[in-house]
Ligand SMILES: Nc1ncnc2c1ncn2[C@@H]1O[C@H](COP(=O)(O)OP(=O)(O)OP(=O)(O)O)[C@@H](O)[C@H]1O
């Protein structure tokens with residue numbers, strides 16, 4: 032656990048040094064070590080509602096711009112370890128935009144600019160010495176449309192570890208990842224066949240296997256089930272529930288019922304329409320899912336989840 | 342390496358099983374208090390009245406905890422068909438159980454109000470039989486939950502006639518001794534009879550609700 036977290040996010044020499052300094056004097060590893068202990072405490076003591084899992088990612092006043100367009104305004108929220116956090120809200124409120132901030136996927140969009148803090152185990156992901164590729168290895172992503180590579184099932188899973196220089200037994204790693212994604216039994220006899228021969232639901236589980244093959248500790252999912260039939264959807268949800276024993280999961284979903292079924296906490300975003308017609312996303316309410324769906328704090332949330340608005 | 346396949350809604354099924362197990366647990370707690378209240382009354386154990394009353398507190402706590410759980414599952418899991426029937430029924434059963442727990446408290450409180458049952462073998466044995474029959478009917482309800490057997494609910498109403506008869510017997514016995522007993526004791530005894538009878542009715546309702554959860558149909562004279 033600890034060595035997983037302590038893996039350096041920076042790969043430049045400078046980054047290494049900064050990280051080593053951090054390790055000897057302070058923050059990153061301390062935070063990491065404490066969170067590991069805390070999470071054990073939480074799991075053994077159980078029951079007490081005040082026992083919260085440690086925060087793994089903290090968003091602090093995050094603003095996102097696409098060129099001049101202010102897409103998301105001032106989002107602050109903690110993501111807790113080994114929980115499922117759901118982002119819900121009307122189209123265009125910035126759910127995907129915020130999700131992409133969490134592993135620097137927005138870097139790949141030229142016009143995008145992120146302001147504010149995104150701290151992962153206390154380390155600012157947008158700090159100067161952070162390697163975004165390493166960030167994406169620790170914080171993996173699964174997209175709305177299953178997007179396996181045009182390669183064999185085996186290669187889809189092995190690819191990430193291979194380029195990351197994985198030295199262990201690749202066959203074992205592939206098997207383990209496919210099994211964690213609850214796909215092994217369905218594909219074990221056709222690992223060499225093209226990933227495209229799988230059904231949509233199987234492809235999505237393959238993408239999940241691929242995401243977890245590089246041992247991330249956070250997995251981001253952007254509407255992972257919206258292209259699937261209801262049973263395949265419930266299978267993915269069940270899988271998420273299993274995976275949260277080991278991973279922190281953040282899911283964007285259009286399906287409020289899905290947020291209710293799978294998540295521990297829910298963030299509801301909405302859009303404000305400015306005088307000039309600009310539509311800026313904003314976090315309205317962030318609560319335990321059971322609270323948000325039974326006694327939401329804000330009228331705006333109530334209106335949205337009861338289908339009166341949005 | 343051991344492998345696994347994924348069943349959709351496995352975790353939801355676990356939650357439903359947990360609710361059912363908890364209903365049986367709560368029912369068993371209530372039943373224990375009903376039986377205890379019966380013994381306290383029949384054997385005039387006035388010194389145990391407070392203990393019976395106190396034993397209702399954990400029942401209420403568990404009741405509230407379960408109500409909240411069921412409420413959350415209804416809000417978050419969108420149950421349909423048999424799952425929906427079961428959860429709606431679970432909520433009703435919780436109410437029946439909580440009320441039954443209160444009735445056990447009412448029974449011992451009535452005993453305290455009249456400083457014990459008059460030493461009268463007819464009355465005592467009448468109460469003894471009634472309290473036993475009432476506890477048995479309540480136990481039928483718990484049995485129905487534990488087995489999800491719809492048959493129990495189908496026969497519950499008929500089976501409950503015994504409690505109704507025993508309640509009438511008690512009323513007859515009290516009426517016959519009304520003058521010796523005095524107004525206060527007579528009224529208290531009537532109430533006790535009524536409380537035991539109502540506990541049995543709750544047992545019937547519980548079993549009939551299970552019939553509905555399983556078959557989607559209520560026993561006819563529900
Ligand atoms: N690459 C981009 N370039 C410019 N604007 C963008 C880009 N991506 C998103 N936006 C804008 O940012 C705002 C937020 O978009 P985002 O995709 O994050 O919303 P969302 O909540 O995920 O919506 P949906 O539910 O439809 O997926 C929208 O107004 C969108 O048009």
Ligand SMILES: [Mg+2]
Nearest residue numbers: 126127128283
């Ligand atoms: Mg989106």
